[in-house]
Structure formats: C-alpha cells, structure tokens
C-alpha cells in the first residue's frame with residue numbers, strides 16, 4: 001500500500017456539494033486527489049494536491065481519455081475511486097419520460113460502473129478501495145422518488161456483488177448511504193422537473209397535483225445535514241484499517257432504517273402519513 005502522503009484518490013462529481021467537501025477533506029488529510037468534473041469551471045477546492053480532471057460519467061470515450069490522462073500524469077496506482085457523481089430524476093412514474101429515466105440510470109448506475117471499470121487496474125496496483133455513494137432512499141423508495149431510489153438500489157446491489165468479486169485481491173468495496181444532505185442537487189432536480197413538466201398536458205399534470213404538492217410540503221419541512229458528514233465517512237472508508245462494507249450517514253437515516261425493516265403495508269401507511277398523502281381523498 002502507498003504511504004499516506006502519496007496516496008491518490010479519484011473523486012467524480014467533485015464540483016458538487018458532497019464531492020467538493022470530500023475533495024477538501026482528502027486533500028487536508030494528505031491525499032492527492034483527481035477531482036473529476038463534468039464540465040470545466042466546477043467549484044473544485046483549490047489545493048496543491050488537487051488536480052481537476054474533466055470527466056462526464058456518461059461518456060465512454062471521455063472516461064477512457066481521463067484514465068489515460070491520469071496515467072500520463074505519472075499516476076501508477078490509486079488508493080481510492082469515489083463514485084460520487086449523481087443526479088435526481090423525480091416525479092410520478094406514470095409521467096417520467098423514458099429518456100429521463102434512462103438518464104437517471106446512465107449517470108448514477110452505468111456511469112459509476114464505467115468509471116470503476118476504467119480505473120480498476122490502477123486501483124488493483126494501489127491495493128486500493130472502491131467507494132460508491134448511494135443513498136438511504138435505496139432501501140425505502142418514497143413516492144415520486146422512484147427513479148433516484150431505484151438507481152441507488154441498483155448501485156447498492158452492484159456494489160454488494162463487486163465486494164465479493166474484488167475480495168480475491170483484497171480490495172474493499174464500500175457503500176456510503178447518506179440521508180438528506182444540503183446540496184444543490186435538489187434545485188437542479190427541480191429545474192429538470194420543471195422542464196419535464198412543460199412537455200406534459202394539463203390533464204396529465206392534474207392527475208398527481210395534490211399528491212405532489214403534499215410531498216413537496218412534507219419535504220420542505222425536512223432538515224438536510226451538511227455535506228461534510230459524508231466527506232468524513234468517505235475519509236473513514238479510505239483510511240480505516242478494516243473499512244465497513246456500508247456506512248449510513250445523517251440523522252434521518254435511522255428512521256429510514258427502521259422503515260426498511262417494517263412489513264410493507266405498515267411502512268406504506270406510515271410513509272403516506274408522513275408525506276400527508278393520507279389526507280388526500282382517494283380518486284374515484
């Protein structure tokens with residue numbers, strides 16, 4: 001294993017809330033970080049050990065170029081790959097377009113796998129660790145969050161399989177499951193939703209209007225945690241002598257953990273109550 005001063009980590013989505021905090025935390029711990037951003041100009045922490053890398057996780061040629069660039073930069077081994085890039089696609093499943101649903105999986109699932117595949121040879125050389133950021137909602141899919149929850153459940157499942165596959169080389173695979181975190185992912189999702197709604201008819205929009213409003217109102221009352229708590233978990237995953245396979249992060253994850261263990265009917269009833277859906281008269 002490389003000495004901590006020279007350990008190198010790749011972080012995708014490094015210009016976002018969690019990615020930025022993670023990049024900062026790793027650089028402060030003496031790691032060298034390849035901070036991968038979808039587009040140049042992302043807000044990556046300025047630090048002598050942080051090198052910005054352009055990488056759109058949905059672009060296979062771009063991923064290959066990024067891996068080649070890292071090698072030509074003299075990096076021969078990675079201590080960590082942090083698959084953090086992600087988006088939220090939301091809305092009633094009846095109305096989510098096939099394109100948007102596919103894009104959700106392209107970024108959150110296929111993108112993470114493609115990045116892992118491209119950088120795994122470097123991780124193997126570095127006896128490193130794979131860290132995938134999923135979400136607590138992977139275990140409890142709430143109404144109108146089907147696409148994001150399903151994508152994170154898929155990544156969770158792929159991570160479980162790969163943990164067993166990479167154990168042969170002693171490479172840990174760690175899942176970080178954050179609860180609600182205060183980043184701009186939600187405003188970006190809201191903007192994407194507004195765009196998607198413009199393609200729907202008033203009759204289609206009316207179908208779910210009351211339910212969506214209730215869920216929005218419930219969501220507005222929630223208190224997201226700071227992205228630094230996720231960064232701390234990533235640091236732990238990359239530095240613990242024996243990292244846990246899964247870290248759940250955030251005050252709201254305990255409730256989600258409890259909900260996940262309930263019988264489905266009970267869970268649905270509770271969720272409908274929390275979201276205010278049970279106050280809406282049923283459709284005839």
Ligand SMILES: NC(=O)c1ccc[n+]([C@@H]2O[C@H](COP(=O)([O-])OP(=O)(O)OC[C@H]3O[C@@H](n4cnc5c(N)ncnc54)[C@H](OP(=O)(O)O)[C@@H]3O)[C@@H](O)[C@H]2O)c1
Nearest residue numbers: 013015016017018038056057084085086135180181183185
């Ligand atoms: N915030 C939460 O409550 C929460 C909860 C659970 C899990 N998570 C997960 O935590 C991770 C980080 O999210 P965040 O909250 O920090 O959101 P964020 O601030 O929006 O950061 C996400 C980052 O991913 C990047 N990204 C999006 N599409 C990409 C693509 N095709 N290629 C490369 N990068 C891409 C974004 O870049 P652009 O801005 O340029 O698109 C952004 O820098 C995500 O995987 C998210 O699902 C977040």
